[in-house]
Amino acid sequence: xxxxxxxxxxxxxxxxxxxxxxxxxxxxxxxxxxxxxxxxxxxxxxxxxxxxxxxxxxxxxxxxxxxxxxxxxxxxxxxxxxxxxxxxxxxxxxxxxxxxxxxxxxxxxxxxxxxxxxxxxxxxxxxxxxxxxxxxxxxxxxxxxxxxxxxxxxxxxxxxxxxxxxxxxxxxxxxxxxxxxxxxxxxxxxxxxxxxxxxxxxxxxxxxxxxxxxxxxxxxxxxxxxxxxxxxxxxxxxxxxxxxxxxxxxxxxxxxxxxxxxxxxxxxxxxxxxxxxxxxxxxxxxxxxxxxxxxxxxxxxxxxxxxxxxxx
Numbered sequence: 001x002x003x004x005x006x007x008x009x010x011x012x013x014x015x016x017x018x019x020x021x022x023x024x025x026x027x028x029x030x031x032x033x034x035x036x037x038x039x040x041x042x043x044x045x046x047x048x049x050x051x052x053x054x055x056x057x058x059x060x061x062x063x064x065x066x067x068x069x070x071x072x073x074x075x076x077x078x079x080x081x082x083x084x085x086x087x088x089x090x091x092x093x094x095x096x097x098x099x100x101x102x103x104x105x106x107x108x109x110x111x112x113x114x115x116x117x118x119x120x121x122x123x124x125x126x127x128x129x130x131x132x133x134x135x136x137x138x139x140x141x142x143x144x145x146x147x148x149x150x151x152x153x154x155x156x157x158x159x160x161x162x163x164x165x166x167x168x169x170x171x172x173x174x175x176x177x178x179x180x181x182x183x184x185x186x187x188x189x190x191x192x193x194x195x196x197x198x199x200x201x202x203x204x205x206x207x208x209x210x211x212x213x214x215x216x217x218x219x220x221x222x223x224x225x226x227x228x229x230x231x232x233x234x235x236x237x238x239x240x241x242x243x244x245x246x247x248x249x250x251x252x253x254x255x256x257x258x259x260x261x262x263x264x265x266x267x268x269x270x271x272x273x274x275x276x277x278x279x280x281x282x283x284x285x286x287x288x289x290x291x292x293x294x295x296x297x298x299x300x301x302x303x304x305x306x307x308x309x310x311x312x
Contacts, residue, residue: 001147004087004111005309006102007077008131009119011092012067012266018095019056023048025094031130034193047233062271069266073119075297076264076305083306087111093131099138106146113147115309119263121155122203125196126189128153151308155207159307161214163300168211168258169220171292180288181252182222183243184208185273186261188229191237201239207260223252227260230277231268247280255281256290263301265294 010026013019027033027044035043059065073090080088087109089102106114116135120127132150139145154160168182186204194201208227215225228243247255257277259269274291281289295301 011095012069079302123153124200254288258292
């Protein structure tokens with residue numbers, strides 16, 4: 001059976017003109033805004049109108065007019081092609097390359113099984129489910145019926161935890177870990193989504209526990225290891241503690257932040273964590289503020305994905 005691999009992610013604007021497309025598509029997603037479609041359309045317009053100019057300006061001023069995610073994903077795919085003998089493409093949820101482009105190609109090439117690798121370590125209806133449903137719907141539109149295999153969440157797997165800690169230690173460099181608070185920053189979600197049964201919070205907490213255990217077993221001590229949530233939008237109740245609140249009320253003035261819910265650097269790691277939140281730390285006069293990078297196209301991550309596909 002001929003297989004192909006699809007890397008699933010939210011995507012990131014390839015240029016400033018795609019910022020509006022990204023916001024509109026995200027806030028049109030029934031898994032993100034879970035109200036009925038008429039209310040969702042109204043809320044989407046309010047959010048896009050309110051945020052568009054600021055987001056565009058941030059992309060131009062701080063990110064060179066585009067998200068780092070597409071280019072990093074392409075580099076990852078090029079490396080994966082040397083490891084796996086199968087077609088490999090990215091399927092982004094809110095901006096190109098959309099799933100349809102890859103699916104048409106696979107259909108023409110006679111691919112009979114799609115392996116979907118979510119670039120989200122923890123499962124959520126807002127990420128993995130949204131992306132998988134998108135692929136299924138687009139297959140249906142094309143009259144294409146391959147077998148679909150979705151790689152399971154890997155938030156607590158040994159190799160994933162090992163890679164995470166290596167990124168943390170890389171960001172720490174020669175510094176003494178005991179002088180730093182380690183803030184494990186996961187993307188936030190509204191409590192209404194968690195209360196509806198989304199397993200994301202449990203999996204994030206499991207992820208944090210596994211990192212704590214791994215650090216303890218290797219004798220690596222931080223001043224404190226704390227789970228925080230980032231990227232809150234709007235006034236409704238979200239998962240807490242919020243990273244901004246934690247940074248504004250420092251118990252300790254040396255912090256290292258690890259982006260827990262991302263595998264590829266994007267505007268929420270490169271801009272939000274490393275620029276926007278760094279400004280808060282500088283105003284409050286932190287002694288040191290460090291942000292670890294995501295796996296991106298690292299050889300270890302390439303091998304991790306390739307092994308997951310080989311194990312099927």
